[in-house]
Amino acid sequence: MNKTIAEKIWDNHVVSSLGGAEVLLYIDLHLLHEINTPQAFDGIREKGIRVRRPERTLSTEDHNTPTSSIIDVDKDTNTWTQIKLLRQNCEEFGIEHNRLGQLGQGIAHVIAPEQGRVITGETLVCCDSHTTTHGAFGVLAFGIGTSQVEHVLATQTLRAIPFKTMEVNVTGALSEGVDAKDLALAIINKIGTGGGQGCVIEYTGEAISRLSMEQRMTLCNMTVEAGASAGIISPDEKTVTYLVKALGERGISVSDTKKKKWLAFATDDGAVFDKSVHISASEVSKMISWGTNPSQVIPVLGSVPYLASLNGSSKQIAGEEALKYMGLSEGDQLSSYQISNVFVGSCTNGRIEDMREVANVLKGRFVHENVDMLIVAGSMKVHQQVVKEGLDKIFLDAGADFRGLAGCSLCVGLNSDKLSAGKRTVSTSNRNFEGRQGAGVRTHIASPAVAAASAIQGYIATPQCLEMNYE
Template structure:
């Protein structure tokens, strides 16, 4: 009888090309996603050493980080130039490198273009049980469909391009089990914010986190991608959720997904991947779904989470002296006083988008709150950025774009947008943003910007009232 194994162990074992005496393994990479920011130096390295891309068929490139989210073509259908010269050069480099090395490329103006972590699952290019890498830490996202997916640096991008493998040490496993049903107004984003607040920003370091339990199984694939996306905010390089009927229904018929008899063989294999009864994790954290409220961050680390009904904490309330110092610094940066009700914090900017929360379900949740309402006059800038051209088209077919624009929000073209301050979408210094993105780091949304991480429904609620708001007050 074979030893019971976790989902992580099964995927790992199936990808070991070679094991070294010290335990390091050469791991085969099934899918490599490439974007414009972390790849130019890797392609330059290949060129300098006369190397080629070993498996262009397993590689997919799409621009996302630098692209402005304003119109990409003029009225006559001609492509509009990118004004920022550095961004333009980086985007042009990908556009040249992809055909030169023969890799699949989705153009900035294609209907399928979008954020790489939205595009992968949407195209069926990301599949359960595969190893997926990308030069971006939010690659953890694809764990939502049961892929072992993680972010890599540019040297590793070059290594994968050249060899389709990575040298890795097996990591420890951590189970985060969320049992029970969440209450009204509580979404996948609130679940992962709550988890991050519970385990801390370094809680998963050195581990792969498998999310289990009835509250996770009840999530749609979109919700699972949101949860796994932020595994990295808890320090884990990868997250995993066992693929099941929900996953298969999502993937069936997607452009790159297996078809016909191949599909049946794939589903049989994917079904066998779930963690065996009796398999053990190095660490387990159990969370009661009933304890999760609509959540919001107050500081500059994603672990700085409180329920929307909570207060800005006092630095002295933390046991760890270094956390006390960090909290004091965070509060000074955020311009917040301890004891302030989170619901009294005024918000000038709203960002609904990012690889965490820009899928159709996210837009539906925001639209449900905004329907028949208008943003507060004190909200100066509010944008909705769909995760891909296909999400955009779907939302428009459902009339969601009209709900957003009628509510006074801007409806944009797909891209990473205000998540990371690399394109024109930035939050002005000293101003706050209720943001559905994944990081509230100092300066993340632009120098001096103050980020409060929330779910799409909560961002919509903040748009309506002009302050952080308990979305449960606006829904039936």
């Protein structure tokens, strides 16, 4: 029987049947951060249980950590309490932990791949919805809740029921300048925020095979915004090359047999999906959100839709509420609105390729006098590489605020980086929900290139707009 990659991984990890469709699923890697984990450790401690496989657990500090200075960590009582508890718990139970400012520290979904911990054909969980990121490596990766964190810590397994499978096939090649963030927003716009509910979405097609591994991570990261449980891409030679390099940096060599095993997890020809969606890559343009969920998007230089054009009363009602919150009107050109802030970073777009893209746009130019631009690397390793390549000097010369520490920062708005009400910001993060970056903040999510161009112009723009002005 021909199988999808998700089905192959699932079948390989079923420990036992629990009755009905429910099974006990083995988990290869468990990622931890300071939010939502103290209760789980309290639970196993009260039961007198040890962590089952500490060597298959990796911890980091990322969500509410400061990005300005390590000495700021104790300025917020809640922040310091959560970080201190995580450090104590990891030390007590023998779990590898990456402290703020250390080379291995950063956002969980950035550090795990770069440290060679995310391996094709495995399962991975974390108490964070954007765990879907790791599907880029042909991994079945999904977010879990706090009670499930306790279960995985105690047993290295998870009670689960099978997912449905959904294919999103992207034919042809993306146009020049269009990237994975644009593609992700276009897909969510097409299928909706609930289009992938209950499914593992597998991305297939020429356009997907052309993406770099970092771009694939961006695409899989956004999968949860379509309501899917996980996103996944079958492994190819790019996957193998990335893994060989990452593992090599840990002193682990990879045999040809292992490489073949990874590639064998790819979806079989003729495998049947429960759902299929087809998209032409040539029809995807530079995208940006206008509303308050990631499906409410338009081409960067397009117009805010008229509510009557939205398909269905629920979308029209949601659109009406979004317009009120965002301070927009039907038919508006987003480029007619000034912005106050730009954020580059997050587990979606905080990797070195994203930093290089931003530097390419900013080089020799200046951030608009009315705009505050914040750039935060997704990991300290990315930060180190930025400095090594001299990108930090480009950022600073342009007038951007390039922070010295890595973390989630303004993506989730849990630290001091959050903005005040009424601010309009272009962000490379993954969500534009009401209040996500601060109460009353109006967030437009876009690619790194659009964010950088908008920072320079002072309003939403593309890099092509800068070239036109220069001419």
